[in-house]
Amino acid sequence: MTARLLDWAIAAGVAASLVAAGHPATPLGYALLAASGLVLAKRRTAPPATLVATGLLALAYQATGADVPVVAFLFAVYSTMKAGHRVVTVAGSLLMLAALPLAAILSPRSLTTYEAFAQTRDVLQIAWLVAAAAAGEALRQAEKRADEAERTREEAARRRAGEERLHIARELHDSLTHQISVIKLQAEVAVHLARKRGEEVPEALLAIRDAGREASQELRATLEALRDDKSPPHGIADVEQLVHRARATGLDARLTVEGSTDDLPAAVGRTVYRIVQESLTNITRHAAAGTARIRIDHRPDALLVQVDDDGTATPGTTTAGVGLLGMRERVTALGGSLDAAPRSGGGFTVRAELPVTQP
Secondary structure, three states: OOHHHHHHHHHHHHHHHHHHHHOOOOOOHHHHHHHHHHHHHOOOOOOOHHHHHHHHHHHHHHHOOOEEEEHHHHHHHHHHHHOOOHHHHHHHHHHHHHHHHHHHHHHOOOOOOOHHHHHHHHHHHHHHHHHHHHHHHHHHHHHHHHHHHHHHHHHHHHHHHHHHHHHHHHHHHHHHHHHHHHHHHHHHHHHHHHHHHHOOOOOOHHHHHHHHHHHHHHHHHHHHHHHHHHOOOHHHHHHHHHHHHHOOOOOOEEEEEOOOOOOOOOHHHHHHHHHHHHHHHHHHHHHHOOOOEEEEEEEEEEEEEEEEEEOOOOOOOOOHHHHHHHHHHHHHOOOOOEEEEEOOOOEEEEEEEOOOOOO
């Protein structure tokens, strides 16, 4: 919005200066001058069309018999070259140079061919035309180099972050994985021996065994997430695979998608995938559920993700684990909201609303 207002302000200023410089002029001449300035409001969004429009308006003004001001056309040349339309800029400028003498000949002043060429050469000096085109090309190259430098910095930052994640993954694998595996194995052996001897297994030992299993699974999932930078990033298109895998475990999982999800920001798509992944993981591990319903609804201003199950969760019996906290952090980072809680009639609902426009 600010850029559009600035464009209109510049166009109005150029139009006012052209009208003032063209005094005295005919009513048609004033209208042509004002139009050639105002059309510059579209120089960013439609530079070739602006070049053509300012050129035609300049020729029309020349045909009225007045000396044509080329300020608007030079603005258009600069903007068109800056947008990268080199061929259009050169071709339009050459056509303008060729057409101005003809417009001067057709004007009411009845100039000879030599006088028309001499006058238009003075009016539209080639040096000014070249300078406008060179300025547009120079700024375009500068912006291109700045973009390349920014991409290089972003790639370097991603590479450093990836190396750090792999380092953390190696440290976790070398230190925690072995220790947790030993604890889990010793607990399982102790439970097996106790049952083999017909002894009652202590609840504490069963708790250690179960905790060891859970810690091993969580650590494996964490290591996979840390190493995920070497794999293509998952997005909303991969949610269907999650649902298929959940059905393979015996869970009646169904996915419903409403609206198009093709133009979603990549960060939103990754967050949707993680929400569904974590929700289905919790359902298969803890919920003792028979069904799971996943709904993705792309609305004009937001994307709704909802996962419902018919498990054993009831209000007051479920606490937020690390997975739910991670989901909430992902959603909050994108400016969205997350509700995750048991339903009064039984079962659990995860509902996230994510904005689909970048803040």
